[in-house]
Amino acid sequence: MKMINSNTVGIGFFALMLVLFPAIGFAAAGGLAAATNALEGFRAWAYGFLAVVVLVYMLYKVMLAFLEKGTWGDVAQSLGFVAIAGGIILAGEFMWAIWGS
Numbered sequence: 001m002k003m004i005n006s007n008t009v010g011i012g013f014f015a016l017m018l019v020l021f022p023a024i025g026f027a028a029a030g031g032l033a034a035a036t037n038a039l040e041g042f043r044a045w046a047y048g049f050l051a052v053v054v055l056v057y058m059l060y061k062v063m064l065a066f067l068e069k070g071t072w073g074d075v076a077q078s079l080g081f082v083a084i085a086g087g088i089i090l091a092g093e094f095m096w097a098i099w100g101s
Helices: 006-020 022-066 072-099
Strands: none
Touching: 022 072
């Protein structure tokens, strides 16, 4: 059984706090409208960043398949993982639009 590294837990907790608490700071600094605008800008930046990461990941997997270091099944599996991850993000947004504020 693999033990959880305490550094991994600490980094995860720090990342969670970084995601949760800037919204409160933005709201206190300029009101709810300023916080909403700032988070919309962050969301647009994050989607662009994730798109680049996914593109590089898929190109890496295809390159490995062409060099015969991996199989085309690995490429298909990676494409499935990327599609599932994107679907989870879109499902979260859809649910937030229905049941959110």
